[in-house]
Amino acid sequence: MTSIAPAETVLELRDVTFRRDGTQILDGIDLTVRAGEHWALLGPNGAGKSTVLGFCGALTFPTSGTVDVLGRRLGRVELQELRRHIGHVNPRHPVRSPLTVTEVVLTGITGTLELPMRWEPTGEEVRRAHDLIHAVGLDERREARWPTLSQGERGRSLIARALIAEPRLLLLDEPTTGLDVAAREQLLETIDGLSHSAPELASVLVTHHLEELPETTTHALLIAHGRIVARGSIDDAVTTETVTRAFEHRIRVEKADGRWSARAVRERAGAARS
Numbered sequence: 001m002t003s004i005a006p007a008e009t010v011l012e013l014r015d016v017t018f019r020r021d022g023t024q025i026l027d028g029i030d031l032t033v034r035a036g037e038h039w040a041l042l043g044p045n046g047a048g049k050s051t052v053l054g055f056c057g058a059l060t061f062p063t064s065g066t067v068d069v070l071g072r073r074l075g076r077v078e079l080q081e082l083r084r085h086i087g088h089v090n091p092r093h094p095v096r097s098p099l100t101v102t103e104v105v106l107t108g109i110t111g112t113l114e115l116p117m118r119w120e121p122t123g124e125e126v127r128r129a130h131d132l133i134h135a136v137g138l139d140e141r142r143e144a145r146w147p148t149l150s151q152g153e154r155g156r157s158l159i160a161r162a163l164i165a166e167p168r169l170l171l172l173d174e175p176t177t178g179l180d181v182a183a184r185e186q187l188l189e190t191i192d193g194l195s196h197s198a199p200e201l202a203s204v205l206v207t208h209h210l211e212e213l214p215e216t217t218t219h220a221l222l223i224a225h226g227r228i229v230a231r232g233s234i235d236d237a238v239t240t241e242t243v244t245r246a247f248e249h250r251i252r253v254e255k256a257d258g259r260w261s262a263r264a265v266r267e268r269a270g271a272a273r274s
């Protein structure tokens, strides 16, 4: 009998705690993300999602416990080097000058906000930027300047920017916030496309909204008050019971055509009397 080796571990948090100003913000967080897995990090406001993402992105150190990103332990390696292998999509990414979409994508190679003075991309790098812009569906906007882009176009540009450095881990921090329904669906389609175009890539996506989960999400970590409520394959971890517990509100979770939705369970006065 042949056994298939588990995919390589990309990210491992073990018994992580985080304390600030005498307040316990995270407690007992364990998480293992392997190559090719797409995790959702879910929970109510203030649950600790951004703090967890800060560890995943090698931005924050835990108070106790260990964080290994791409096989290297935070606290023992140079963070700047590690961050080069992590794609971080932050919708609040501050682009201050009117760069074109192509230029913004190229800043993913230099890891900077602006194109550094005296830095010239090679022809191959420009070709790669154009290929990614094509992959996120922005061919016609490739020379458009940042201030003229819609929120959705910015989101898709930032995914191309994150991917140009060929990361092994992609972090998406509420990527669909503020998008209208069509722009949200286009962005989710772009994210879903990654499981074909970059099958080894692992991702962690933060959201409050189940409707904003890409269909290709494989796993979920649900947290509330800095502690794990559920963790595992998405279908086991995201249920009416776990979401109700995490959000401390009666919520019905449904899945149809690969997508999730959540609604509050309402007591109807008439129904209650009959």
Ligand SMILES: Nc1ncnc2c1ncn2[C@@H]1O[C@H](COP(=O)(O)OP(=O)(O)OP(=O)(O)O)[C@@H](O)[C@H]1O
Binding pocket: 020, 021, 025, 043, 044, 045, 046, 047, 048, 049, 050, 051, 052, 208
């Ligand atoms: N450096 C810090 N110092 C003090 N408190 C902090 C710090 N960082 C986070 N917190 C607190 O920790 C809690 C968790 O914050 P975090 O931003 O991780 O939550 P979140 O789940 O991402 O919330 P939201 O959904 O509202 O963005 C919050 O109560 C926040 O105020």
